[in-house]
Amino acid sequence: MTPCEVATPEAYLVVKTGPMEGRRFKLTAGQITTIGRAPTNRVAVPDEVCSRNHCEVFQSGGRWLVRDLDSRNGTRVQGQYIDGDCVLQPGQTIQLGSTVLCFTNDPDAVEEPAGRDPLEADTASEMAVMDGHQPEILHRTRQTRYQSAEAHIRDRLGRDLARLYRLANNMATATRVNELADIVLDGLLASTPADIGAVLLAPPTKSGSSALPPLELVVFKSRTEMPYQRVSDSLSRLALTGRDAILARDLQTDSELKTESVSDICAQSVICAPLRSPEHLLGLIHLYSTDPDRPLEPEDLEFTLAVADQFAAACENLQQRERLAQGLARVETENQTLREQLRVETELVGDSEAMQRLRDKIGRIAPTDATVLIRGESGVGKELVARAIHLNSMRKGGPFVTMNCAALSESLLESELFGHERGSFTGAVNRKIGKFEQAHQGTIFLDEVGEMTPAIQAKFLRVLEGHPFERVGGGTQVEVDVRVVAATNRALESAVEAGEFRKDLYFRLQVVELEVQPLRERRSDIPILAEFFLDRFCQRLGRPNVSFTPAALEALKRYDWPGNVRELQNTVERALILTHGPKIGPTDIQLSALGTASEESAANEQTVEVFRPVSLEFIEREHILAMLDWTGGNKSQAAQLLGIERSTLDRKLKRYEFERKRGDG
Numbered sequence: 001m002t003p004c005e006v007a008t009p010e011a012y013l014v015v016k017t018g019p020m021e022g023r024r025f026k027l028t029a030g031q032i033t034t035i036g037r038a039p040t041n042r043v044a045v046p047d048e049v050c051s052r053n054h055c056e057v058f059q060s061g062g063r064w065l066v067r068d069l070d071s072r073n074g075t076r077v078q079g080q081y082i083d084g085d086c087v088l089q090p091g092q093t094i095q096l097g098s099t100v101l102c103f104t105n106d107p108d109a110v111e112e113p114a115g116r117d118p119l120e121a122d123t124a125s126e127m128a129v130m131d132g133h134q135p136e137i138l139h140r141t142r143q144t145r146y147q148s149a150e151a152h153i154r155d156r157l158g159r160d161l162a163r164l165y166r167l168a169n170n171m172a173t174a175t176r177v178n179e180l181a182d183i184v185l186d187g188l189l190a191s192t193p194a195d196i197g198a199v200l201l202a203p204p205t206k207s208g209s210s211a212l213p214p215l216e217l218v219v220f221k222s223r224t225e226m227p228y229q230r231v232s233d234s235l236s237r238l239a240l241t242g243r244d245a246i247l248a249r250d251l252q253t254d255s256e257l258k259t260e261s262v263s264d265i266c267a268q269s270v271i272c273a274p275l276r277s278p279e280h281l282l283g284l285i286h287l288y289s290t291d292p293d294r295p296l297e298p299e300d301l302e303f304t305l306a307v308a309d310q311f312a313a314a315c316e317n318l319q320q321r322e323r324l325a326q327g328l329a330r331v332e333t334e335n336q337t338l339r340e341q342l343r344v345e346t347e348l349v350g351d352s353e354a355m356q357r358l359r360d361k362i363g364r365i366a367p368t369d370a371t372v373l374i375r376g377e378s379g380v381g382k383e384l385v386a387r388a389i390h391l392n393s394m395r396k397g398g399p400f401v402t403m404n405c406a407a408l409s410e411s412l413l414e415s416e417l418f419g420h421e422r423g424s425f426t427g428a429v430n431r432k433i434g435k436f437e438q439a440h441q442g443t444i445f446l447d448e449v450g451e452m453t454p455a456i457q458a459k460f461l462r463v464l465e466g467h468p469f470e471r472v473g474g475g476t477q478v479e480v481d482v483r484v485v486a487a488t489n490r491a492l493e494s495a496v497e498a499g500e501f502r503k504d505l506y507f508r509l510q511v512v513e514l515e516v517q518p519l520r521e522r523r524s525d526i527p528i529l530a531e532f533f534l535d536r537f538c539q540r541l542g543r544p545n546v547s548f549t550p551a552a553l554e555a556l557k558r559y560d561w562p563g564n565v566r567e568l569q570n571t572v573e574r575a576l577i578l579t580h581g582p583k584i585g586p587t588d589i590q591l592s593a594l595g596t597a598s599e600e601s602a603a604n605e606q607t608v609e610v611f612r613p614v615s616l617e618f619i620e621r622e623h624i625l626a627m628l629d630w631t632g633g634n635k636s637q638a639a640q641l642l643g644i645e646r647s648t649l650d651r652k653l654k655r656y657e658f659e660r661k662r663g664d665g
Contacts, residue, residue: 011064012107013057018099019046024107032058035096036069049073049097057088057103064088064103073097160303163191167307171314177201180318181219184285184311188304193294194271194287195223201275201283201315215283224290239272240281245305246272247296269296273308275315282312348381348388349532350525354517358385365512366392371464373449373509374487376516378643379564382487383445385516389485390443398442403435406451407645414456415472418463424473434471436463436480443483449509450490450501461505484509489643519561519568527553529565533572534584546576548584555586562592563641570640592630592641621656624649 011027025043027033035043036054045054051071058065065085068075076095077086088094088103095101102110167187174180181199189197200215215236239246249269269289275282285308289296348359365372366389374382383402390400408416411425419434435444452460463469464484468477486509495501519526530548538546548556552575561567571589579588624642631637639649 009105012104013043013094014102014104014107014110016093016100016102016110018097020099027057027059027064029059032056034069035094035101036071043101045096045099047097047099050099054096055094057094060085066094066103071096160191160299160306163187164303164306164310167191168310171310174314174318177315177318177322178218180311180314182221184307185219185221188285188287188307189221189223191303192271192287192300193289193291193296194300195290196226196286196288197221198286199275199283199311200286202281218283226290235270235272236284239274239284243274243276243281245274245301245308247298247301248272249295268292271296271301271304273301273304275308275312277312277316282315285311348384349529350522351528352522352525354522355525358514358516361514362388362392365389365514367394368512369393369483371483371509371511372485372514373512374485374514374516376487376489377518377564378489379566380516380518381565382489382516383447385514386443386445386485386487390445390483393443393483395442395483399439400443400445401435401439402445402447404447404645405456406448407647410453410456413452414459417456418459418469418471419474419478420472421474424471428473431471436469436482437478439482440480441482443485446484446486448488448490449486450488450492450495452501454500454502457502457505461502461508464505464508519564523557526557526561526568529568530556530572533569534576537573537576541576543576546579546582546584549586551586552584552589555589555591559591563643566643567592567641570637592627621652624652625656 013025013027013033015021015023025033033043034041034053034056035045035050036052037045037047037050038052041053051069051073053069054071055066055068055075058067065087066075066077066082067085068082073096074081076082077088078092079095090103090105092103093100094103104110167184170183170187171180174183181201185197185199188194198220199218201218202215235246235248238244247269248271268291271285271287273285273287275284285304287296287300287304348355348362362385372386372389374385376382386402387400390396403416405413415425415428415432415434417434417436419432419437420428422428422431459469463480463482468479470477492501492506492509496503496506519529527548530553534546534548538544556568556571563570571591574590575584575588578590624638627638627642628635631641635649635653636646639646642649
């Protein structure tokens with residue numbers, strides 16, 4: 001027995017409270033006393049609150065210590081939860097569950113409990129909480145054992161795990177690959193006998209490529225201020241080809257591994273660890289030890305490989321993040337370009353007094369969330385006005401969704417506006433998100449809102465008033481945050497009087513009203529618009545330096561433009577396509593017979609039309625067929641000039657053909 005052991009007094013654990021109250025256990029130097037619910041423990045405690053292996057008491061450096069073994073409810077010394085190893089002083093209590101043990105050198109001096117111990121009361125309180133079906137308190141800790149000082153970790157594996165843990169935490173703070181490599185080398189040089197280290201990286205290779213990647217030095221560190229010397233190619237090739245970490249010694253005597261560079265730095269041992277991912281090799285970590293008394297060991301090799309694998313995963317994540325950042329920057333640039341282009345294309349062109357008033361109103365209306373009703377003839381640019389309101393509002397970062405209410409039947413319009421569930425009707429094979437949901441936190445533009453049926457008007461009114469809606473065939477309430485901008489070329493007041501449009505919806509839409517003047521009432525804008533459209537089409541068609549002659553601009557200005565801005569745009573595009581020279585003259589401009597060529601010619605027109613008592617439907621039919629003749633059978637152009645959808649024109653023509661056949665029969 002050593003003098004230290006002779007000087008150590010006897011130590012005991014005395015159970016003060018709990019199922020084993022009064023029991024004594026002698027502690028033996030050099031022997032670990034385990035405590036827990038399992039019968040294999042030296043102190044087996046029949047307490048369900050205890051863990052199977054709850055804690056242990058052992059001697060170290062002449063002192064007795066207690067250590068919690070990751071128990072569910074923790075171990076307390078003198079009422080305080082312990083974390084890590086805790087030194088015991090005579091008279092202190094150890095509590096686990098409802099059991100309280102007293103650490104003492106004299107078991108006879110331990111007083112019997114006079115009533116309930118305060119610690120037991122705490123335990124009973126915790127038990128009562130658990131009996132109340134509250135969550136069970138598990139082991140509590142502020143830091144992991146891997147963050148503890150390495151003096152408390154008694155084996156090499158534990159120290160390496162603690163170092164690896166802290167190194168992984170440091171690696172997580174890196175934002176660039178070079179910074180990551182720098183952290184890794186610092187950690188390796190601090191954890192191994194190596195005094196020289198380097199990280200070499202390769203450009204990413206294609207998956208499955210068998211070619212060895214070219215390596216470039218990224219970071220180099222030396223404790224002795226030695227310059228970097230590349231390790232032998234054969235050793236690097238061996239590590240890369242086999243994807244294994246290599247430890248080599250006696251480099252000076254091995255003719256195959258010996259190189260001039262290794263001789264220069266007097267390397268006694270070297271580690272080559274590949275940076276490997278599942279698909280390809282990222283590079284190598286080189287570590288050199290120049291001290292013959294502190295060579296690199298197999299444990300250092302395993303530690304370096306573990307660090308290399310963590311480095312490879314972190315490096316790939318950083319590279320992926322850099323690629324995503326580059327892609328995001330590219331997308332943002334493209335998005336900004338598109339927004340600039342969109343801003344140009346939706347710019348309200350013109351300097352007439354009417355356009356200036358319209359811009360002023362848009363500037364006042366746009367920042368609010370008020371519902372807007374835009375009125376005007378077909379083709380005046382009501383959608384452009386709506387888009388300008390959106391782009392100048394607080395919702396400009398959200399979507400701008402458009403919908404023509406006159407283009408679809410009642411059932412299809414309801415599905416388009418509010419969406420539908422799978423199987424709600426024939427052909428509904430999947431759930432469809434409606435226009436209102438698509439426009440969440442943005443703006444929805446409803447063109448030809450006066451063409452809605454009464455049933456759709458009722459549902460639309462509820463949405464305008466802030467109520468949730470349901471998809472067609474669904475029962476789930478859908479709530480959206482949408483600004484509504486509506487447009488019509490119809491006299492809604494007459495429709496309200498005729499019972500075709502809901503009065504409450506009319507007043508709900510008419511919060512703010514904008515009137516877009518027809519082009520014939522702002523003739524000073526015609527040359528400006530014509531030049532604007534010509535510049536745009538010249539860029540698209542790759543025909544620069546094309547311009548109008550003064551006579552051509554005058555002809556455009558005299559025309560009445562029944563199709564308004566849309567007709568002017570189509571006329572300019574047609575003129576540019578059909579003109580081969582650098583100038584567009586009056587003869588290059590094809591105008592519709594619907595417009596008055598000039599006020600003077602109209603005044604001199606002496607032809608008096610004879611009244612014919614025919615229906616409006618007959619006049620409409622004759623007008624549409626005459627327009628088709630004028631456009632040479634081009635239905636798309638005819639529909640644009642008529643100011644209706646192509647589908648509407650097809651429907652009318654089909655009806656005319658049916659009536660003709662029925663009349664012939």
